[in-house]
Amino acid sequence: MVEQTTSEPAAGSMPKISFGVKKREENKVQAPAKAVVIEVDLDSDEEREKNEMERAAKRRKVMHFEDGTVQGDIDKPKEAAVIPMVVEHDWRTQKLIEKEKAGTLTEEERAKLALVLPNGIDGENEEESGKGEKIVVEDGRGDTEDADYSAIPIESFGLAILRGCNWKDGDGIGKNPQKVALKLPNRRPPGLGLGATPKNPVGKNKNTGESSKAEEEKLEEIKVGSFIKVVDGRNKGVYGKVEGRDDDSNSLFIRTAIGGKTMKVSQIVAVAVSAKEYERDSKCLNKSEYDKEKDRLETERKKLESQPPSTSTSQSSKDYKSKSSSSKHDKNSSEYERNDKMWARTDLLVRFIDEDFKRGSLYEQKVRIVDVAGDNDVTIEDDRGNTHYNIRQSWLETVIPREIGEKLMIVAGKRSGQLAVMLDKDKRKEKVTARLVATNDVVTAYFEDVCSVKIRHEEDYE
Incomplete structure (x- = not known):
């Protein structure tokens, strides 16, 4: 605090001014003493009622x-x-x-x-x-037209x-009443048809063999900001982040991890995933094909590991082993040759066996091979006349003609690529007897070595 004092000026002299500084007194606020809480049993009805009103007042909306x-x-x-x-x-x-x-x-x-x-x-x-x-x-027996069912x-x-x-x-009913726990059925999600059940309940994690950190991470109910994966429908395999919910139609608004598109999906076909899985798999374009190929390689590796190398030195054991495996080798020789070489050819009528291509639209359908450029570059044509490119040979399998006299093509062995007419079919031995068109020779082949044909231009084979 600054104080200013002035003195009356004398005649013919300057006024004198002096300043002084004083310390301001601070008023400290003392903290009140802690209140002593004494627990008192509320025995009277008035005190109980007052306590109930106070608790209700705390919870009520202002x-x-x-x-x-x-x-x-x-x-x-x-x-x-x-x-x-x-x-x-x-x-x-x-x-x-x-x-x-x-x-x-x-x-x-x-x-x-x-x-x-x-x-x-x-x-x-x-x-x-x-x-x-x-x-x-009421006792009236008339029909109630304006019944209030919301009561x-x-x-x-x-x-x-x-x-x-x-x-x-809690009381039991019947001759021998027993108290049983009340079991109420779970409310069905909106939009789910009668008799239908979700394939993947929300919050379940199928990968039980993950690390302990992933097991500790609990997947809660899907809400805004959760990571989800679509497990069924036309958007199967798509990862996304929830941006909104529509509880009336049981739907989610998500932004896809690839492309950043906003789409609406049903909550029935969506399953919550962890942030670790979302970061690892959300950017994978062909996750299903990758998992399928990984499982196939793992199966082959286990199969090779289960076959111990031959350690016998005696010639008799070698002869016995060669004799026991000769029949199996003869039966699977054509299949081994087909797996190592290209068997797909133009005009073959084959069956499409890949479930994931275009969401299974061609699964189990018969298609015609239009062109073959390589193992992973086969062009096919479906029954509607639509052409599909970059088809893998592993997605196709041979088809055997139904009727005697239909044409087929040999796809394995030294006669590969030759046309023939089917003369007989033995389903028990899985063999066909056919006559070659070029030489009229009668040959016998296994089912997997022949395939039905759908020739557009006969002059190409004359």
Whole structure:
């Protein structure tokens, strides 16, 4: 604090000014002493009621203020709904009830009425009459046109009827009643048809053999910001991040990891994935083909490891081994040769066996080979005339003609590429007998060494 003092100037002299500095006194605020809390048992009804009102006031929603007090909706405690059982009285019981109301009922008639109506006329003797929210059912037998079905939730309707029949929650029913836990069915997701169940429940992780860190990571319910994978439908295999939910139609709005497109998918075909899996697999274009090829290589590796190398030195053991494997080698020689060499040729009628190509639209269909440029570059034509390029030979398999006399082509062995006419077919031995078109020689071949043909231009084979 600065103080300024001036003195009266004398005649013919300058005024004198002096300054002084004083320290400001600080008023420190002392913390109040800690309040001592004493637990007191609330035995009186007034104190209990006051405590309940205070707890309700803490939870209620503030709407507005009136005269300095908070005004809002006080949530009333929900009680179990009770639908009283409708009792139909015959004319004798109705006559006794009218006498009871008129006050002219005798003692004998009162005893009869007590036997007919053990709970009294209006159910005043019922033990549970004061508990629960009762829904009054009038005696009128007319059809109710404006029934308010929203007065009670649909899941509580059955229990409300049982309570109206003097049933208590938790009691068993039957000759030997046993208390059983109440089992309520799970609510079906919206949009799921009757009898249908989701293939992959939300939050389940199929990869149980992952590291401990991945096992500890729990996948919660799908919400905004969650990572998901589409496991069925036309967008199968697509990874994305949830940007919004539509609970009315049970759908999700996601942004795809590849392309950044926004699309709407059903929550039934979406499964939550961890951030680690999303970062590892979301950018893979052909994840299904990669997994299939990986499994095939793993199977071949295990098969080779299970076959120990030959360590026998005696000639007799070698001869025995060669004799025992000769029949198997002869049977699989053509298959071994076909796997190492190209067997696909133009005009062959083959079956498409890959499930993932174009979401399975060609699976198990017969297609015609139009051109062959390599193992992984086969051009085919489907029954609708559509042409498909860059087809792998491993996605195709041979087809055997149905009728005798149809043409086929030999696709393995020294006669590979020659046309023939099928003369006989032995399904038990899996062999066909055919006559070569060029030389009229009759040959026998296994099913896997021949294939049906669909020739467009006969002059190409003359």
